[in-house]
Every structure is written in C-alpha cells, then in structure tokens.
Amino acid sequence: MKLPAMNSGMQIPLHPFAFSVFPVISLYAANLGKGYLSEAIAIAAGLVVLVALLLLVVNLLTKQVSASAIILTAFLVLFFSFGHIISTVAGILDWLGLSEHTQFLAEGESSLIVWLTIGALLLVGVVRYVTNKAGRLGTLTQFLNIVALALLAISGLNLAYNSVRFYVMPRLRAEMDSTVRQPSGIDHEDAGMDELSSSSALANKETSGEAEGVHEFVSSWQRNAPSERLTVSSPMPDIYYIVVDAYARGDILQTIFGYDNSAFINYLVDKGFYVASASTANYPQTGLSLSSSLNMEYLDDTISQIGTYTSDRQPLAVMIKENKVSRLLRNSGYKLIAFDSGYDLTQIMEADRYLSPLMWIPSPFQEEFVMLTPLSVFRKTMTDFRRERILYAFEHIPDVTEIEEPTFVFAHVQIPHYPFIFDADGRPIEPQRGTGRREDYEYDEYIEAYSGQLAFVSKQLMATVNAILSRSPSPPIIIIQSDHGPSAHLDPSWSYSDLNLSERLSILNAYLFPDQKYESLYKEISPVNTFRVVFNEYFGADYELMDDRSYWATWDRPYYCIDVTGQLEREE
8 A cells, every 4th residue: 555655756746856956965065064055055945946936837838747847857957967068078078189179069158059959959859758748757757756866865975974074083083092192112203294293282182082173163262262452552553464375485486496586575675574585384275374373373272172183174264264363453453454365264254344356256166066057158267256356456455555543454365376367467367277276287387387477476566565655654564475385396195295395385474564673583484473573563562482383284184284394495
C-alpha cells in the first residue's frame, strides 16, 4: 500500500525547484567559511519564487503541469550550465591548440550567440517532445525528481563534509594534540617548517586544550573593544594609512625585477618622508599583516585561542574591521574614513564614512554565481570593478582634507598586486589567460607586468600625496606601507626559500610626520610598530616598541606561523 503512494509522490514535479537551488548550494559548499550564507539563502529563496512564477506562466501555455515543469527544468539546466560549457570548451580548444582560431566559441558575445542558438534548438526539441507526450510524462517526472534529489543530496554531503573539515576537524585535532607533548632535546633553530611562533605560549596553550575556537574568539574580541582615549593636542593631525598591496622594497625591485625605483623613493624623501630602507612585513598575507599592524600586536594570542589547524579567516576580518588603532582614535574624537578595497577582510563598512565608487558591487560569491550563466557575457568583470575601486581611491583620498573633524583614513588599495590590469601609463589591460591569478602568469610575464603596474601605482601615489599636502589645512601624518611583497617566486604550495622570503616579506614603508622628526624611526621598522611610534610621538602614549620579527604561513594554514626573521636578507 505504501509503494503506490510513494510513486504518486515522486510524480509531483518538484524537480524545477531542486535544479534551481542546486547551483547555489553547490557554490556555497565550495565557498564555505567565507561569510556568504545570507547571500546564498537570499539567492536560493529568490530563485524558488521565480521558478514558481515561471511555472505558472508556462503552464498557461501548455495546460499541463508536468510538461511545464520539464520544459522549465530543461531551461534551468541549460541556463546554469553555460559557464561550465564555455570553460570546458575553452580548455579543450586550448589543449588542441585551436583557441586562436575558434575564439567565437568560447569568448564574448559571439560565443553567447552560438550557444544560445544550440540551447534554443535543444529547448525546442524538449518542448515538442513533452507536448507530444502530454499526459504520459509520469515516468520522466519521477526520473527527474530522483536525479534532482540525488544532486541535492550530493551537494548536501559536500556541504556537510566541508563543514566537518572546516569547523569540526580543527577542534578534534586540537583536542588530540592536548595529549601530545613536545619531546625534549629539539633544537628549535633547526626545526624548519616545524618551528612555530615562539614569542608567546602558543605551543603550550595549543597542546593543553585551551584553544577557544573561532566563534569564541570573535565574540570575545567584540566584547573587549578598547574604551580608553588618547591624549590629543591641537591641532589634531589627520592620519592617512595608505596600504598598497604587494609593493616591494627598493632593493628587491632592483635585484629580482631589475626595476629602478629610485625616482619614486627620491620623490618621497624630497617631500619630507622617512623611508625605512630595510623594512619587512610581519606576515606574508594581507589578513595576517593588517590585523597585526592595525592592532599593534603580533598574532600569538589570537593563534593561541583559535588554534593552528583552521583556515577560517573570520578572526582576521573582525580584528581588521574592529581594530584597536581606529577604536582609540575614534574614542579620541577622530572620524574613521575607509575606502572600498574589494577584499572582504579589509572592507570596513562600519566606518564613519565608507567611500565606494558604486552603490552596489557584486561580492565574489555573486560574481561566481553570475559566471555560471549567460549573463556573464554582459556583466562588468571583476577586473572592471577592481580598476574602478583603485582609481576611485587614489582620486578621492585627498577629498578627505575637506572634512572639518580630524580624520583617520584607511585605504587598502589592491595594487600592484596581481591581476595586472594597468600598464605603466595607466592604460587598462586584461590578463592574457585565466582571470589573472598568480598561476595564470609565467615568471617572465609576472616580472614584466608587475613592474609596469608598479610604475603606474607610483605615479598615482605621487599625485595623491601632492593633492593631500596642497589641500590640507595643517600638516598631516601620511603612512604609505605595503602589507607584504610580490609573488614572482611564490608557488601554489607556499613553500619558501631564501629568495622567496626576501621577495614576499620585504616591503615599502614610508612615513611623513608633521614636524619631520624621525628619531623614533629606523630602517628596519616593521608594521607592528607603526602606530606604536605614531601614538608615542603625537598622542602622549608610552608603548614599548616590539622586536621586528617576520613570520611565514601558508594559505591553507594561515595560523601556523613560522619565525623566519633570521633567514631574511636585509639591506646593509
């Protein structure tokens, strides 16, 4: 008696709804831990409503629910398969060496016309079939329901697996480590990749089961925001913290890239800047570096709380968005002005003024979703948005001089970091292959394109500094600093060598103080000490300067930090 009821239930045409949300669930599972849950839910809910409306419309034409559902499912499969088809065809053509003569099949509006024509023919075939079989579609409906449920089950399993790998396994590994003790007699100086940050009790806390976890850390950080004020004088100088992503130090540009950056460095010196000629980043990744510099601390305590196994960057995001430097300044009467960076971790939308070139810019998740569909042909690319953000920041940073209140300006500008989208004269260029990730560039291509983009950045920085100085009612503090160096020698595994370390961790670091008294600065100063010096010199603070140390961490394990200070080459 139960089997017929089950068969009857399986013949209810639910498959269009399942096929509409499957791409969203699958994409979210692949991006788990990046904060896209609300977006995924909103998109999935919108698709369910849209499919219901389309089903009603199509049913007005066919007068048969099962036929309407099959037609709609065919449309959804074709619609959401477009991106996969184009990328697959492009890969095959490239492998066969035919891509140069068959670009119309894989690029631009011509490819859309070709594949829409093919899709339309397939859809017409489906329409003719289901209309001719009207009333006899129970078996096909049941089959599509089973396929749809199977796809949802696979996506659900993938989501569950990633959830376990991302959230549960780090906790289990930390608990397992609680029974492990460091054997005596190990020489930490020779431990290589096994050497962890030794400037805190990280190892002890990690192995004693005291790791609090990501969510506990985030809650604790938000509860314990600093409430103290700085001692301010009149006039209170505006502070500009301009972070140019992956801008290398002068000696590294010369030795690795064959690029002479002396004209830009001389410009800064002529303007009164102090340029730290032997400065190194404290960490090799943006999130690690800025969460450290904006809180004037190394990340040892953070790592001791969340452990080293997780790759969840939410703690870094909250440390940047609710950082100690901006909190202290805002408590003391400053307005926080932040620019749209295009990078989730450094977008401080909670600033007093958040400046962006557009009212709405798609998130990476939304961009990936659009890339699945034919709409990708008409969209602005992420490269287009990136250009707009960069040009907008350089153009509008000087506008802050018009704000009457004292301001702290935070601008993380994702350049000269790849993708390389400007030539040396600022003309737009596109990646020759792929989306402009590091692996899309051969070594020589990277060297040439990076050098050109860096030349453009330097010109933009000079124009921005000129505008700030000419328009400021009183002398400001300007800090131009890189979060880390470039990636010419960085391989996908993030393994390191002497050459790799020197390139990735050697950074531009320049300071302009109102009185140009730089006794507290020195050529090796690193970002962790930047605001310690600023607050000591101009806000009556008494921060002790920390040792300038550099740590290495891979992308997959950002909290497993290895002290590599002694392996770095420094300018003599």
